[in-house]
Amino acid sequence: MIGRNQSSNSNAASPFRAEDPVIRTGTVALVAPRFGDGVIGGAEAVMAAVARGLAERGIPIEMLTTCARDHFTWANEFRPGSTKTDGGIVVRRFPTVMDGSQADRDRIGNRILAGETITIQDQQRWVNASLRCPGLWHHVFDHGHRYRALVFAPYMFWTTYAVSQIHSRRSVVMPCLHDEPPAHLDIYRSMLEGAGALWFLSEPERELAMRLCNAPSRQEVVGAPVTVPTSYDADGFRARHGLTEPFVYYAGRREWGKGWQDLLAGFAEFTLDRAVGGGGLKLVTSGVGEVQPPVGCEQSVIDLGLLSDHDRDGAMAAAAAYVQPSALESFSLTVLEAMAAGTPVIANGAGAVVSHHLERSGAGIVYHGTAELVECLNFVADRPAAAQALAVDGRRYVLENYEPTLVFDRMIDTLDRWFPGDRPADQVDVEHVGVG
């Protein structure tokens, strides 16, 4: 077991090491709704990591994205136009447009969530009523043929739905699917069926896609890269934040869709139960969104806001357990980061992907409903050593499946098989691209 404050060399053998000067012709475009500093989101984080990883391995990468940072407002916070990162990634930003009818989106969206049958016309109206990015669409329409392949994620956003269909044969959709009502819409079924290829983050996600659509034959479970730190500063983290008691940790978006309110409800019940007997746990959280701790739990819920990567790694290692209340995960990077840190996971058992991770690794427990969540917390509080022992194989599971080199190798292998680099390396001229 790799414990806290320990080191390990996580690099596995690979034909594509970062230092190898592998040159491949043809730019690969990654299309994501958001990219850049301060962007919170699982799929966005995966796309950013993929961009860096592929660029380091000699593949010319362009990140085509919007000017938005926040997925609630979609306000244009970044400047439109083209820039180049230190890692050699060309980033092209296009302004978002949010002038669709919110009433339409809410009305149809509520019906979608209720599982009603929605006409194709209403589905199209719904997807066009939120964030749109016509400048991005027209850029890909005019220049898309010059890219070797275009990778899109996640499935639900307009940037994937509208833009992936322009040069569909060269579109690789990494849908990041969850089994949620929108995933069953006809518009997404046609998008997935029409894609040139699909990348999945996990086997359960692939199985879900096969149930939802007649998926193209070019498909692969590539996973997502999990950067495993060589060391963790758990003690330093506790000291910096004055944390002396054991705690469970949640990192990410504090919002309804992520099960945050359910976690708070379970944690409040747990805290109430333990108020008499003592021996409780704190709930430490970082990320974005309103925390809103329940009455009586204000002192037990500690919001650290946005943390640096170093601090977040420390939190993962210092926690008695990591909690994943979301049932709608297509990969759950944070769960794998916790496992890599040797920390046991408590997860919502309704999530197929996280359950899959835990079944294969044995590195955590799942709950169904608030009562079971409370008991999971009780278990960690009562038997911390046993909980810790559960996590023993978590790091190995992550290294064997999601170590970045392995993931990038799988991605590069599929790109080479599906889109051999036979296209002219006529990169899009940075200076002459409009931003519409």
Next chain:
Amino acid sequence: MLLVTPFAPYRDGIATYAVQELRRLRADGHEVEVLSPVPSAAHHHLPFGGVRGAALLVKRASRYERVIIQFGPELLFGRCRAATERVAVWTSLAAMARTTRLDLRLHEVEYGPLEQNPAERRAARLALRWADRVTVHTEPERARLAELLGSVTNRIEVIEHGVNFVSAITCTGPEAKAELGLPADEFVFLSIGFLQHHKGFDRAVEAFSLAGLPRSSLHIVGSGRVDHPDIGRYVSSLERICARTPGVELHNRYVSDDQFDLWLTAADAVVLPYREIWSSGVVERARLFDKPVIASDLEQLRHQLALGRGGTWFAAADVGELAVAMEKVWSGAGYGHTDDGGSASTSSSSASNETGVERVERRRTVRPLWDVDDAAPDRGAIQAQITARARTSQNGDQEVLVAAPTVDRPSGGERPSAGLQSLGPLVIPEPVSARPGVTPVKQTVRRLTGWQLDPMTQRLAALQQATVHAVIEMETRLEQLSEALDDSTG
């Protein structure tokens, strides 16, 4: 330049056409912005479709040197509630034509209101007269407009439907076959498009089966519009027909533009046995790839195919002629001859030296075509034909064609399931009317009530289907029991 149109990512015929035209205009060096009636990938959107929208459109158009409108009734008149509003929209178009260069691409025109309202005819005539260019896709449309609007006939130009089409892919036929997993040495017939009754892909299956061509396959590629129960039923039926017809494969899936072209590249011939069609984009794309087209002998298709690119096409009045045409194209490609110089023959051909056409004709004689009225099918007559055809299959020809398994009627009279099967499906009437202004009202009512009615009709259809299946199953089991009883006692 401003392109006014329904636009991507909406997927309808006009939006797809507009995307193709945008690509060509930009390739020609034009700076083009797109204006759509609802939020889309267009640069701008305005709620046109009524009088206010038309006024906004006139104002917006004045900023551009040239405006191209992809003209369809929903786009320009979708919000009109009264005949006077339609007149106002036409008048706005006329006004626009006076202030800017206006191209009207007439994809579809509602003739009813034009026939009924002289004021609308006058306004339309002005708009068409003052427009810089007015185009339609077929001669019958031009003739119809000429009949209605008279003096502007010479202003209306007929252009190829596929004038803007370019290939989305560059691979060769063998490469496309390999990518799709099709045998390189097999002649591939292709029927592609949305799976709907009026597309008649079931007739392609029947014709393919009738033709009985070795080293060939028929691929039906497309998806149904799943939100309509009628189409769901048709697709289910097509699935059953394809499943029991050797050499036929149904690829029931959404087809992207790229995949569409990949299939066309792989195909050796395209079979379009439409029951009805106004203008076919598939025909144009097939011609783009120089593929022979075997199509129903419909007036609109004849006119469409007579224009532009040319190409090879075979008109077929019925399934038998479709089969004969398939045989001709197949043998014309050299598949009618074996490597040793002899004529290829089907496994079931009784006369080894007959030609393919003779064989098809013989099969037609042996197995007559379906005698069924699509509008009012007589179930008893169909049942009798099924029995006869199945018997022919077993006795006169080894191949089993499109024949459902049948069970002889019990002597006591009609089977109990017959009444259930003769019940037509519950279908919600289409929200259309010939009376001006009524269609939008009906459409609104349909939209407002659809969330309640659609699930109910779907559930009813499923219940009806399940009931029929259950009763047939019971009948079959009872008959088996009865036969077993007879055997044991007799």
